[in-house]
Amino acid sequence: MLRLRKTITAIGLASGLMISMSYAPQLFAQTYPNDSGCKKIENPTVEQKGWCVAIDRRKGNCLACHTIMVDPWPEGFPPGGNVAPALVSMKDRFPDPAKLRAQIYDSTAMNPNTRMPPFGKHKMLTDEQIDEIVAFLMTI
Ligand code: HEC
Structure with missing residues (x-):
C-alpha cells in the first residue's frame, strides 16, 4: 500500500514537472x-x-x-x-x-x-x- 502511494506520488510529481517544463518556456516567450x-x-x-x-x-x-x-x-x-x-x-x-x-x-x-x-x-x-x-x- 505504502509502496503504491509512493509510486503514485512519484508519477504525480514527475508529470507535474513535465507539464511545467513544457509550458513555462512558452509562457515566458509570449511575454x-x-x-x-x-x-x-x-x-x-x-x-x-x-x-x-x-x-x-x-x-x-x-x-x-x-x-x-x-x-x-x-x-x-x-x-x-x-x-x-x-x-x-x-x-x-x-x-x-x-x-x-x-x-x-x-x-x-x-x-x-x-x-x-x-x-x-x-x-x-x-x-x-x-x-x-x-x-x-x-x-x-
Ligand atoms: C538615442 C538614445 C536614446 C533612445 C533611442 C532612447 N532614449 Fe531614453 N534616454 C536617453 C538618455 C541619454 C536619457 C537620460 C536622460 C537625459 O539625457 O535627458 C534617457 C532617459 C529616459 C528615461 C528617464 C530615465 C529613467 O529614469 O529611467 C526614460 C523613461 C526613457 N529614457 C525611456 C525611453 C524609451 C521608452 C525609449 C524608446 C521609445 C527611449 N528612452 C529611447 C537616451 C535614449
Whole structure:
C-alpha cells in the first residue's frame, strides 16, 4: 500500500514537472518575444504591444540606448545599449505614469540637450504606441 502511494506520488510529481517544463518556456516567450516573435503573437495585450514597439528598430528602438530589465531576456536577442540609464523598476520610480509618458513624448522638455529623441513631439511614434510603451514599462 505504502509502496503504491509512493509510486503514485512519484508519477504525480514527475508529470507535474513535465507539464511545467513544457509550458513555462512558452509562457515566458509570449511575454517577452524577440522581434520576429513579436510578429507572431496573436491578440497581443497592450503591454506586449508596448514591449514590441519599444524593441522594434523601426519604431521605439529604445535598446539603441537603454537596457530594459526584463527577466528572462529573450533568447539570442542582443542586449540594450549603455548610452542611457537602464529602464528598471519603472513602476516604483515613476508612480505617476503621466511623468513617464511625458519623458517619452518629449524628452527635450525635461532636458533640452538630451540625446533621447522626442518620440511624440517629432511624430516618430503615435500617441497610441507611446501609451502602449508606458503600459509595458509600468509592468517592470
Ligand atoms: C538615442 C538614445 C536614446 C533612445 C533611442 C532612447 N532614449 Fe531614453 N534616454 C536617453 C538618455 C541619454 C536619457 C537620460 C536622460 C537625459 O539625457 O535627458 C534617457 C532617459 C529616459 C528615461 C528617464 C530615465 C529613467 O529614469 O529611467 C526614460 C523613461 C526613457 N529614457 C525611456 C525611453 C524609451 C521608452 C525609449 C524608446 C521609445 C527611449 N528612452 C529611447 C537616451 C535614449
